[in-house]
Amino acid sequence: DAGITQSPRHKVTETGTPVTLRCHQTENHRYMYWYRQDPGHGLRLIHYSYGVKDTDKGEVSDGYSVSRSKTEDFLLTLESATSSQTSVYFCAISEGRESEKLFFGSGTQLSVL
Amino acid sequence: GENVEQHPSTLSVQEGDSAVIKCTYSDSASNYFPWYKQELGKRPQLIIDIRSNVGEKKDQRIAVTLNKTAKHFSLHITETQPEDSAVYFCAASSAGANNLFFGTGTRLTVIP
Numbered sequence: 001d002a003g004i005t006q007s008p009r010h011k012v013t014e015t016g017t018p019v020t021l022r023c024h025q026t027e028n029h030r031y032m033y034w035y036r037q038d039p040g041h042g043l044r045l046i047h048y049s050y051g052v053k054d055t056d057k058g059e060v061s062d063g064y065s066v067s068r069s070k071t072e073d074f075l076l077t078l079e080s081a082t083s084s085q086t087s088v089y090f091c092a093i094s095e096g097r098e099s100e101k102l103f104f105g106s107g108t109q110l111s112v113l
Numbered sequence: 114g115e116n117v118e119q120h121p122s123t124l125s126v127q128e129g130d131s132a133v134i135k136c137t138y139s140d141s142a143s144n145y146f147p148w149y150k151q152e153l154g155k156r157p158q159l160i161i162d163i164r165s166n167v168g169e170k171k172d173q174r175i176a177v178t179l180n181k182t183a184k185h186f187s188l189h190i191t192e193t194q195p196e197d198s199a200v201y202f203c204a205a206s207s208a209g210a211n212n213l214f215f216g217t218g219t220r221l222t223v224i225p
């Protein structure tokens with residue numbers, strides 16, 4: 001495995017509260033990604049990073065922010081959680097070129113009540 | 114942006130039969146086409162990928178074909194086994210792109 005860990009694995013929170021999900025990798029990969037997975041939508045990119053402090057938006061970035069202060073850590077923050085953000089969140093690293101050969105973490109099931 | 118459509122959404126086959134899943138894409142600049150397998154409650158895992166300069170790629174019982182003119186690509190699984198049961202996702206991206214666009218998935222059930 002590429003050595004990628006997501007935490008927490010499960011979280012239940014209330015509408016309006018901030019939530020931070022963590023992705024940690026051990027193999028110094030440059031590119032890291034946050035996806036959400038919803039029934040009928042497949043996987044959709046939220047934000048991605050191409051290096052320390054270098055991040056950019058994906059196709060569903062509204063309501064989310066990210067930070068990458070170290071190569072190994074990529075944090076996803078829901079600034080004020082809404083029920084529409086109930087989803088499974090996957091972090092991924094690229095084992096090849098950018099956006100290629102993605103290796104996913106185990107996912108975080110987030111429920112916003 | 115890219116739009117990837119995948120069908121069928123569900124597919125049931127008898128063990129030993131072949132399964133075919135098809136995807137179409139909209140952006141003619143797309144040049145990388147991976148397929149992911151996701152078992153229930155698990156992470157998506159890359160099973161095979163193909164670039165646009167190759168028309169077909171095979172890995173044991175799995176093959177992918179690409180028709181650039183028609184902008185569609187397909188996953189072929191031969192001699193299916195119960196452990197092939199999973200959701201399969203196709204995806205597409207273009208060189209240097211920051212995004213991999215996924216299809217909506219096909220739930221494959223292999224009946225013993």
